[in-house]
Amino acid sequence: MTWVGRERRFSSIDVEAMKVSTGGERVRLEGLYVRVSGSGGQESSLEAQERELRATSTGEIVKVFRDRSSGLREDRPGLNALLRAVADGSVTVVRVTHEDRLARFGVGWLRHLLAIHGATLEVLHPKKLGGREELVEDFVSVVAMFAGRLYGMRSAENRRRLLAESGQCQVGGG
Structure with a gap:
């Protein structure tokens, strides 16, 4: 549902969901x-x-x-x-x-x-951000995700290298 001026507007999906309800509580x-x-x-x-x-x-x-x-x-x-x-x-x-x-x-x-x-x-705690703030927050989330993946890949490569150096596994084969 959205408000347009003083009117409530319902999407067709919301209307269908209301039809599904049994009418009572x-x-x-x-x-x-x-x-x-x-x-x-x-x-x-x-x-x-x-x-x-x-x-x-x-x-x-x-x-x-x-x-x-x-x-x-x-x-x-x-x-x-x-x-x-x-x-x-x-x-x-x-x-x-x-x-x-x-x-x-x-x-x-x-x-x-x-x-x-x-x-x-x-x-419980809805966002109260404007369009620009929400866009910045989304951008930061994406950058943080890719940084985490990059560090995770580096960490896995370092573990494999250390294990290979200690003779516990072969490099490249896993």
Whole structure:
């Protein structure tokens, strides 16, 4: 839904999602999604996100979906499981602490996908950025992702070289 002046305008996807609803009060079947970018040392962040989402829940929490991966990756097991739960109707509300926990880009597409299946997205702390600030934030995210991959590749090459020097593996063969 968007506001144009004093009017509310609904997209066709929103209208279809409303048709799917049963007319009465819908049961809130909440899927909580928490994500951290790396695998090490960020367990407390996952727990903090989950605690905050649980504390503000107003429906039945079906499951907490977790990922330890970049928000730019499309092959996140937790996100894929969440989308399957939305598609089969076992989750009607997806909740995240911040929009970028769900995805760095393409959140609008995910909102449409959820609406097609009659689900909604709730963000506890929505962004309050203007167009320029949001663009700069997106650019910094992309640069940070590529820098992380570059350092990861260098680190893997250095490990292989050190192992080869110690005679524990062959260079080039893995």
